[in-house]
Amino acid sequence: MRTAYSVETVRTAERELMARLPEGALMQRAAAGLAAACADLLGRVYGSRVVLLVGSGDNGGDALYAGARLARRGAGVSAVLLAPERAHPGGLAALRRAGGGVAADGGAAGRLIERADLVVDGIVGIGGKGGLRPDAESLARAAARSRAAVVAVDLPSGIDADTGEVHGAALPADLTVTFGTHKPGLLVDPAREYAGSVRLVDIGLALPGDAAVLEALQHADAARLLPVPGAESDKYRRGVVGIAAGSARYPGAAVLAVSGALRGGAGAVRYVGPAGDAVIARFPETLVSDRGPKRAGRVQAWVVGPGAGDDAATVAEVVAADVPVLIDADGLRLVDVGAVRARTAPTLLTPHAGEAAALLGVSREEVEAARLSSARELAARYRATVLLKGSTTLVAAPDGGPVRANATGTSWLATAGSGDVLSGLAGSLLASGLPARDAGSVAAYLHGLAGRHAADGAPVGAHDVAEALPGVWRDVREEGRAGV
Ligand SMILES: NC(=O)C1=CN([C@@H]2O[C@H](COP(=O)(O)OP(=O)(O)OC[C@H]3O[C@@H](n4cnc5c(N)ncnc54)[C@H](O)[C@@H]3O)[C@@H](O)[C@H]2O)[C@@H](O)CC1
Ligand SMILES: [K+]
Numbered sequence: 001m002r003t004a005y006s007v008e009t010v011r012t013a014e015r016e017l018m019a020r021l022p023e024g025a026l027m028q029r030a031a032a033g034l035a036a037a038c039a040d041l042l043g044r045v046y047g048s049r050v051v052l053l054v055g056s057g058d059n060g061g062d063a064l065y066a067g068a069r070l071a072r073r074g075a076g077v078s079a080v081l082l083a084p085e086r087a088h089p090g091g092l093a094a095l096r097r098a099g100g101g102v103a104a105d106g107g108a109a110g111r112l113i114e115r116a117d118l119v120v121d122g123i124v125g126i127g128g129k130g131g132l133r134p135d136a137e138s139l140a141r142a143a144a145r146s147r148a149a150v151v152a153v154d155l156p157s158g159i160d161a162d163t164g165e166v167h168g169a170a171l172p173a174d175l176t177v178t179f180g181t182h183k184p185g186l187l188v189d190p191a192r193e194y195a196g197s198v199r200l201v202d203i204g205l206a207l208p209g210d211a212a213v214l215e216a217l218q219h220a221d222a223a224r225l226l227p228v229p230g231a232e233s234d235k236y237r238r239g240v241v242g243i244a245a246g247s248a249r250y251p252g253a254a255v256l257a258v259s260g261a262l263r264g265g266a267g268a269v270r271y272v273g274p275a276g277d278a279v280i281a282r283f284p285e286t287l288v289s290d291r292g293p294k295r296a297g298r299v300q301a302w303v304v305g306p307g308a309g310d311d312a313a314t315v316a317e318v319v320a321a322d323v324p325v326l327i328d329a330d331g332l333r334l335v336d337v338g339a340v341r342a343r344t345a346p347t348l349l350t351p352h353a354g355e356a357a358a359l360l361g362v363s364r365e366e367v368e369a370a371r372l373s374s375a376r377e378l379a380a381r382y383r384a385t386v387l388l389k390g391s392t393t394l395v396a397a398p399d400g401g402p403v404r405a406n407a408t409g410t411s412w413l414a415t416a417g418s419g420d421v422l423s424g425l426a427g428s429l430l431a432s433g434l435p436a437r438d439a440g441s442v443a444a445y446l447h448g449l450a451g452r453h454a455a456d457g458a459p460v461g462a463h464d465v466a467e468a469l470p471g472v473w474r475d476v477r478e479e480g481r482a483g484v
Contacts, residue, residue, distance in 0.1 A: 001221050003402070004182040004214040005207050007126045007161050013180065013205040024090065026203055027058065030154075030179045031065030033201030034120075037177045038070060038151055042118055046074030051109075051116040051148070052095075053139055053171075054079050055123040055157070056086035062153050062179075063122025064091025071098035078102065080109040082123060082135055109139065116148040121171050123157035126183065131168015132158040140171040152176040155183060156194035162213070163372050164188025172196070180205035184214045187405040188372050189392050212402045214372075222445045223480020226473065227265040227432035238267030239431035240287075242299035243424060244314050245306040246275035253307025253329070253420045255282050259466035260421035261303065262286075263473070264428025264443070272296045273314070275307075293317045300324070303427030305331020306420040319343065324430040324439075326350060328423040332359060340382045346436040347384035350423055356388055372396075375403060385436035387426070387444060389419065395440040404441035408448030412455035417462030422447045425469065446472050 005013075018026055042048045052067045054060035064079060064087070071077040077100035081087045084102075092102075103109040113119060121143070123136050132140055136157065143150055150173045155161055158170025161183040176195040178186060180203045185191040217225075229238050241261050246254025254275035261269045262283060269286050271279045276288040289296040293304075294317055304318040308330040315334045318325055326348040327335055332355050340347055349359075356374055357364040360381075367374045368390070375388040375396040388394045391411065395404040426443035434442065450468035454460045 002182055002187070002216040002218060003207075003212040004184045004187055005211060006213050007183065009207060009211045010126060010180060010183070010205070013207050017203075017205055027061055027065060029203040030062045030201060031069065033179070033203070034062055034066040034151070034153060034177045035069035037175065037199050037201070038066060038118060038120065039073070041149055041151060041175060042075075045070055048075045048117045049112075049115055050075045050077045050118045050120065051112045052077065052079040052120045053123050053136070053143070054081050054087050055136070056083040057124065057127045058088065059125030059127065059153050060122040061088030061091040062125075063120045064088055064095045066153075067100055067120065068094040068098040071095065071100040078112050080112070080139060106138075110142050113139065113142040113148065114146050116146060119143045119146070119148045119150045120153060121150060121157050121173060122153040123171065125154035125157075126161050128155070128157060128161070131166065131170060136171075137169045140169060143171060149174045150196075152195065154178050155185060156191070159185045159191035159194055161185045163370065164191040165370055166190050166194070170194050175199060177201055179203050181207055182214075184372065187214055187216055187392065187407065188394065189390060190369065192392055192407070214405050215402045216405045216407060217441055217445050219476050220480045222442050222476050225434060225438050225442050226477060227429065227434065229267070233267070235267030238265065239300040239428075239433060240268045240270055240298060241266040241424075241428045241431035242270045242272060242293060242296060242302045243427065244272045244293050244302060244304040244318050245308060245420070246273050246278070247307055247309035247311060248274050249309055250307030251275035251278040252417060254279050256417045256420035256462050256466065257303055257306045257424035257427075258283050258286055259463060260424025260469070261428040262424075263466060263469035264425040265432040266300070266428040269428070270296055270299055293321065299431065300433070301427055301430035302326065303328065303423050305329045305334075306423055308334065310334070321345075324348070324436060326423055326427045326430060328419065329355070337382060340384055346430070347382065348387060348426060348430065348436040348440055349378065349382060349384050350387045350389065350419070350426065350440070351378070352389040352419065356386075372403060385440060387440040389422070393444040393448070395437055395444065397437045401437075404437060406441060406444040406448060408445050408452065410448065410451045410455055412458075412460055413448065413451035413465065415460065415462055418451070418465055421462050421466045446476065449476070
């Protein structure tokens with residue numbers, strides 16, 4: 001599991017560790033890891049041109065010490081100091097001793113950045129507040145124009161470490177070298193997009209497991225959660241998922257939700273609604289009923305809403321059932337918040353940003369700018385687990401605890417019907433007994449990977465994503481067993 005901690009927790013852990021180590025040791029660990037990552041990116045250090053953007057705090061100190069290490073290996077290293085009188089004195093002295101220089105003025109800084117192979121962003125780290133200030137912003141623009149690779153120290157400067165929000169300008173990186181632990185902003189959009197790939201350097205911080213703010217599944221975690229039938233299993237013990245979806249106008253949503261559900265671990269899929277003929281024609285293994293959710297027969301979980309049109313009665317009937325319920329798409333528009341809050345069995349809501357905005361009474365842009373707090377707020381209001389779809393999908397539970405972030409997705413998944421497959425898949429995992437947070441996050445994980453496999457760099461339809469699920473499921477189990 002990849003975990004992320006708040007700045008406050010990181011600071012506390014840092015203080016405890018620093019008290020036990022010789023002065024400066026922690027920064028040396030950070031700088032050594034940073035220099036190694038820069039060297040890997042450069043390939044050849046000797047003769048390369050490196051520019052350090054150095055702010056007034058320890059983030060700049062890391063950059064200076066790493067720069068000194070690169071200079072000792074033959075790189076031409078120049079520092080651009082944003083606040084010369086406050087630049088880390090030890091780091092600056094080390095850089096000078098190693099033969100590095102300091103840009104004389106803004107003009108020189110611009111020219112150095114233009115010719116650089118690598119720009120190291122040490123403007124601001126976890127001590128940052130708000131977006132970049134104007135002087136830093138012009139350097140960021142120069143770095144973006146140059147062909148240099150950009151390595152962010154700890155965090156891309158300008159992003160909010162705790163929330164993943166970006167208030168103003170920020171400096172996009174190709175690689176972020178982060179120390180001790182991931183920070184939430186490295187896993188949540190829009191900040192995540194500024195981070196590029198992320199490399200974690202262990203500096204020996206001891207972080208309390210129960211204080212993680214965010215976590216991201218990896219293969220081994222997903223593999224552990226996947227339901228696997230035992231020798232005693234029959235279709236009912238594996239769980240039956242009910243799909244109440246589709247309408248005369250949108251029969252396809254029913255077919256796609258069923259296609260996801262059939263690949264999600266439940267032993268049987270029951271379909272209820274007006275698209276039974278279309279469902280049976282495509283998936284003859286489905287148990288089809290036209291008698292409404294209450295009289296359709298037993299299920300261990302329901303999915304309601306995809307392509308439901310205006311059928312509020314069906315949504316209300318499903319929400320009244322005493323089994324886990326997933327509500328998606330039209331169902332989110334039709335559902336009564338009081339009825340959801342009153343439920344005792346788990347509820348999983350799966351909105352995209354637009355749907356979440358409607359539920360919260362804010363604009364879509366506001367949700368997209370503040371995804372973490374939006375997901376948490378919705379979970380609290382509905383007393384439900386919320387899976388907020390996006391390029392990084394977030395899953396927030398109503399009882400607090402770490403939010404799960406999923407980064408397996410691909411923009412090719414932004415295709416009609418892809419959400420229907422996801423809700424079928426997640427509903428199937430609910431029916432097989434996974435708690436809502438696990439069902440949502442495992443579904444997002446598999447769905448994202450299936451999107452990647454199916455697309456492989458080309459446009460795909462939602463049915464392709466569903467068809468890629470068994471292959472992905474196999475990969476996750478095998479690689480998870482191998483400890484990948
Ligand atoms: N504390 C520790 O033990 C360690 C800290 N490390 C580094 O230290 C960093 C934290 O250092 P600091 O606490 O000194 O804080 P930072 O270096 O992140 O930033 C603080 C400084 O930046 C200025 N600033 C704040 N917001 C700004 C903005 N938007 N634009 C421009 N300047 C802004 C502030 O005035 C302040 O002087 C970490 O991110 C990490 O890189 C590492 O060396 C590992 C060890
Ligand atoms: K930085």
